[in-house]
Amino acid sequence: MIRTRFAPSPTGYLHIGGVRTALFSWAYARKYGGQFVLRIEDTDQERSTQASVQAILDGMKWLGIDWDEGPYYQMARLDRYKAIADQLIAEGKAYYCYASKEELDAMREAQRARGEKPRYDGRWRPEEGKLLPEPPAGVIPVIRFKTPHEGEVTFDDLIKGPITVANAELDDLVIMRGDGVPTYNFGVVIDDWDMGITHVIRGDDHVNNTPRQINILRALGAPVPYYGHVPMILGNDGERLSKRHGAVSVLQYQEDGYLPEALLNYLARLGWGHGDAEKFSAAEFVEWFDLAGVSHAPARFNQEKLAWLNQQYMKEAEPARLAELVQPFLAGQGVETAAGPELAALMPLLRERVGTVEELADAAHIFYRHGLPAEAEVKAKLDPAALPCLEGLRATLAEVDWQAPAINQLLKDGAKASGLKMGQIGIPLRLVLFGTAHTPSIDATLALLGRAETLRRFDSAWPAVKAML
Known part of the structure; x- marks a missing residue:
């Protein structure tokens, strides 16, 4: 197996x-x-x-x-490592080395000065006919593996292909430190x-x-x-991956509002491929995966590509699931949702314009918080000629069938009757009701906000907005 x-x-x-x-x-x-x-x-x-x-x-x-299986912990297995190290010593395949750090540093410095590759020189390695010094008193030795001097190691890497290394290139590595802990x-x-x-x-x-x-x-x-x-x-710039490229904790992506299936999909595609498939499930990945498909070249992490993929998964996610994910973000931002529309009802509208759950939460603010727009934005985007039309909308909004198509037709009729373009009505109305000119389609947004809250916001903000002109 x-x-x-x-x-x-x-x-x-x-x-x-x-x-x-x-x-x-x-x-x-x-x-x-x-x-x-x-x-x-x-x-x-x-x-x-x-x-x-x-x-x-x-x-x-x-x-x-x-x-x-697992997780297994190495620190719980120290006795096992010691037993195997002792076995290797008994079989003459490992030995105690008493060289101090200062000795080893001096040895390597001398080797570098001679233009040699720094490596352990085998001073405590037992050899036939070799006389070893007396172990220094009070020094706790390490255990070194007795690497063969002859021959070579060849292995067929499942990704890179055959690799051969001569044993003469390898020195006697430490396998157990003096404190009884194994080396990697x-x-x-x-x-x-x-x-x-x-x-x-x-x-x-x-x-x-x-x-x-x-x-x-x-x-x-x-x-x-x-x-x-x-x-x-x-990183996308070809440099070693760092925090600025997105090399942060996996859980940071959760905190930033990425969906796990999107991150898993992206990482699966990072250095491996199956034809032109960009988006696939974990089950499809397992079905298709083969080490032959792993690239021999380093992969490049692209934060924008991950964000795009996350957006695709968000568009397909169940609204109820998205609402459940959004709620903690809103709570953390101090946004109370009990008095507003159901979160799940907002998801299909809002998710089309965002890339993460965190952005989805930000987009939901307009339904639960109402603030006045900036005066400069009002002056730039509200034509005084539109005031009569906007005031007339207040009365008709109180009577219209509260569905997006009916609201849309009402706004179109109001703009046409006033000789205005739709934008001259829609943008100012957004400023009054939401404090921003940027929302999803105004008819769908109002339908979700509800008639009572729409009228309440209009009555609350309209006098102040007019005073800004």
């Missing part, structure tokens, strides 16, 4: 690159009837936090990336082995780690998984 995993470090938020890696691993397992494992690599005790762990779990749940390359190997991971799909910043990990697996007699390294994500 295929088993993939996602193994984030809880040292910060779950970002776009991490989610895409999780998404590809999840989809691969789901497509082939396998299992997806979640593992938290929390060995960086100085930077790992429970808040970051929770953000990872919440972000994945929000996007619908579910896992079959050791912990991940033991975890993948114990958890039966068959396919490791991760970012291509780990390509250089893979030969080291394969050597450790071979030393243990453990099966070697298949590896696939996904190219990184760049």
